Amino acid sequence: MSEILVGNAVEVLKEIPADSVDMCVTSPPYYGLRDYGEKGQYGIEHTPQEYIDHLTSVFHEVKRVLKPDGTLWLNIGDSYAGSGKGPMSKAMAGNGKNNKLYQKDSRIYEVPKVWDGIKPKDLIGIPWLLAFALRADGWYLRSDIIWHKLNCLPESTKDRPTKCHEYIFLLSKSPKYYYDYKAIQEPLKEVSKARYKRGRSDNSKYYGKGNELLQGINRPHDDYLRFDQQYRRKRDVWEVSTNSYKMDEHFAMYPEKLIEPCILAGSRIGGTVLDPFFGSGTTGAAAKRLGREYIGIDINARYCEKAWQRIAGIAPQMGGNSAAGAGKRDVCQ
Numbered sequence: 001m002s003e004i005l006v007g008n009a010v011e012v013l014k015e016i017p018a019d020s021v022d023m024c025v026t027s028p029p030y031y032g033l034r035d036y037g038e039k040g041q042y043g044i045e046h047t048p049q050e051y052i053d054h055l056t057s058v059f060h061e062v063k064r065v066l067k068p069d070g071t072l073w074l075n076i077g078d079s080y081a082g083s084g085k086g087p088m089s090k091a092m093a094g095n096g097k098n099n100k101l102y103q104k105d106s107r108i109y110e111v112p113k114v115w116d117g118i119k120p121k122d123l124i125g126i127p128w129l130l131a132f133a134l135r136a137d138g139w140y141l142r143s144d145i146i147w148h149k150l151n152c153l154p155e156s157t158k159d160r161p162t163k164c165h166e167y168i169f170l171l172s173k174s175p176k177y178y179y180d181y182k183a184i185q186e187p188l189k190e191v192s193k194a195r196y197k198r199g200r201s202d203n204s205k206y207y208g209k210g211n212e213l214l215q216g217i218n219r220p221h222d223d224y225l226r227f228d229q230q231y232r233r234k235r236d237v238w239e240v241s242t243n244s245y246k247m248d249e250h251f252a253m254y255p256e257k258l259i260e261p262c263i264l265a266g267s268r269i270g271g272t273v274l275d276p277f278f279g280s281g282t283t284g285a286a287a288k289r290l291g292r293e294y295i296g297i298d299i300n301a302r303y304c305e306k307a308w309q310r311i312a313g314i315a316p317q318m319g320g321n322s323a324a325g326a327g328k329r330d331v332c333q
């Protein structure tokens with residue numbers, strides 16, 4: 001049964017039974033970028049290390065509630081240390097297009113802009129700090145997927161390339177885990193099929209008259225072609241445009257297209273997908289569309305309500321009845 005729970009992720013997760021959830025896909029708040037206006041929210045800690053420690057304790061609980069073969073797909077962006085004088089500075093707060101995000105009383109301005117060992121203009125390296133902290137906490141760090149944002153925003157900076165990517169880390173609770181590679185494999189291009197068939201030497205003996213790959217013959221190279229010759233394994237650079245779905249007050253939503261492969265590879269139809277930073281409910285929307293159940297947690301009750309309304313209007317496109325209902329809503333403060 002699907003549900004949305006209101007509260008601080010680390011506390012709410014403690015109420016979920018161990019080994020009960022198939023997978024988790026989520027995007028925590030960025031560091032030092034947004035004030036969601038809630039007591040206990042993450043992202044406004046005084047140091048990057050405090051932020052990493054908070055997220056590590058949340059994902060420690062996520063690990064506990066995941067089934068032994070479960071995975072975590074973690075979308076995380078980076079932040080820069082700054083001088084405190086730019087367009088995000090308090091002096092500029094309330095001006096122009098930043099109006100809604102950066103009011104004068106935003107707690108974002110209380111977050112220092114430089115720290116020991118991190119100078120103004122330095123990229124902090126948040127994604128890898130978190131990845132290494134999670135690995136030290138027992139997670140298996142399995143893949144760093146690059147989300148290449150096809151329509152990323154222009155930046156005014158003239159002394160570095162425009163940033164157009166974020167990370168999705170694939171982490172697992174155990175060394176062996178559920179990963180349905182076939183559910184997300186990609187069609188091979190014709191030119192690649194021809195190249196594989198040609199091979200380095202004469203490969204024609206592996207093919208029948210109808211051009212089909214003959215079974216029962218050991219092919220020395222590329223043995224996966226015996227099974228999947230029309231497809232290739234999904235690669236670790238994913239080109240996905242940023243969101244087109246608009247929600248009045250929520251910021252930093254990820255697109256459904258980005259997390260669909262995570263859900264397809266990480267769970268079976270009818271399985272349960274967890275998101276401890278639910279926001280506008282994109283994870284629930286994608287899970288329901290793909291015939292999975294979901295558990296969403298967010299500290300902001302208004303977001304939970306909006307997410308609930310959004311997901312209610314979605315019709316599953318996969319699976320039977322299990323995730324077809326609108327689910328149940330629990331509020332735990």
Ligand SMILES: C[S@@+](CC[C@H](N)C(=O)[O-])C[C@H]1O[C@@H](n2cnc3c(N)ncnc32)[C@H](O)[C@@H]1O
Nearest residue numbers: 008009029041042253254277279280282298299
């Ligand atoms: C980047 S947004 C998630 C966006 C979401 N992936 C979507 O597509 O809408 C991060 C969310 O984390 C929530 N949040 C911040 N601190 C939290 C905490 N301590 N516990 C639970 N949720 C928290 C914020 O309210 C915000 O909705």
